[in-house]
Amino acid sequence: MSAEITAPARPLTWGPSRAARELGLRRSEFDLAVHLGLIRTVPDEGGAGRGRIERAEVDSLLGQDGFPGTVRERVEVVGVTQGAALMEMPAGRFSRLARLGLLVPVRFYLNRYRAVVWLYLAEELRQFAADGANASLLKGPTPEPLRGRLAAGVDLRARNWRGRQLGFLLRQADDDPWQRAGAFAAFLDPVEVADVVRDPDERARLHRFRPGPPGHGAPGSPSAHLAEAITTAADPDEIGWLRSALAQEIRETRAHRPSPHPAAPQDDRPERTAAARTRPARGATPGRPAPTAPVPPRGLRAWLRRRGPRPAAV
CATH class of the missing domain: 1.10.10 (Arc Repressor Mutant, subunit A)
Known part of the structure; x- marks a missing residue:
């Protein structure tokens, strides 16, 4: 009589809200602790993202001296x-x-x-x-x-914030080149992404791994446009570096998890500086359309011309 073989049970995991309650942290404190690497996360079901917390991690944190006060001090x-x-x-x-x-x-x-x-x-x-x-x-x-x-x-406030956020996304991505590619693409204008990744199937896959901007206002609202302006690289050297990094990660993806169809030939444009390229006319922060759709010409500059000068940052 053959013995029945059963797959090992997956570790018990909790979503962020449940884990925050178990740890006695406000959700904002919990999210920032994850961002800073103070709390370890694991991928969601199916391997997408790293949005869940293992019960063992929660138990380990609860067993630390001074918890949760020690974490609260570090995320203040x-x-x-x-x-x-x-x-x-x-x-x-x-x-x-x-x-x-x-x-x-x-x-x-x-x-x-x-x-x-x-x-x-x-x-x-x-x-x-x-x-x-x-x-x-x-x-x-x-x-x-x-x-x-x-x-x-x-x-340099917005640029430094982007650099910090990019580091967080790359830590979450581990060694998955598609997630790493999505992290670099998250801070590029969709026009720049389409210029680097010209194969529609690769762009469609990349879009799945490209985090959106932090939620600030309803999509298309003035607040959402302002938030997108902060999350989108603006300096030519920053754009050029992100394009080169994205192109390198896309090359890695073809060996790791290629798209279902052959990629279109790529040239050396991602490695050229942004100042040497002729870029399509557009607003500073166009919307983020579906990867294969044309990018609409709407943007922050057009909105500002209608609404007046942008309020100063504080």
Whole structure:
């Protein structure tokens, strides 16, 4: 009589909301802890994404000394006013350091006036203030080279946020080249993506793995357009780097999990700098259509021309 063979039971997993309740964390705290790698996640059923938490991970966290207070301290976020008070400096100096890229935001939201409000990790601000090498930045005149950059209008807050978010998506992707390709594509205008990935079947598959922008307002609303402007690379060197990285990952996907149909021939355009290319005329942040559909010419600039100047970020 042959023995019945049964597949091993899958580990018990919970969705984010249930796991947050079990851990005694607010959902926003839980999501940021996952973002920072403080809580490990596993793929959803079918291997898409990493949205579930194993019971063993929950039990391990609950067994740590000081939990959940220790995690809450590490995910505490503050705005400009709180951050400046924490670092014992005027809010204007804090904003200047952030525009220079010395303080990196971890989140943002749009207030009721549709102004961008950046949020920073309190733990990182404390570490920056405690570092003696930064003493000249906390008090006294701003060094001349930095004043020159500010006078030129530098503002690296959105770009630094994108870099941080990209790191999170790549950690979640592990070694899956399609998920990694989707992470790079998430910060490119759809026109740029179509220019790099010209095979329709590859674009359709890539679209499945391309995370959308954070939810801010109804799709197509002014708030959604502003949020998309922040999540889309704007500087030529940033665009060029993302295009090259996306092209490399697409080449990796053909060996790992190729699309069902042969890919169209690719040329060297992804490796060229954005300044050397002739790009189609469009708004700053067109909508994200289906991968094979033409990109509509709507965008942030057109909306701003109708509605007036964009509110300043705070």
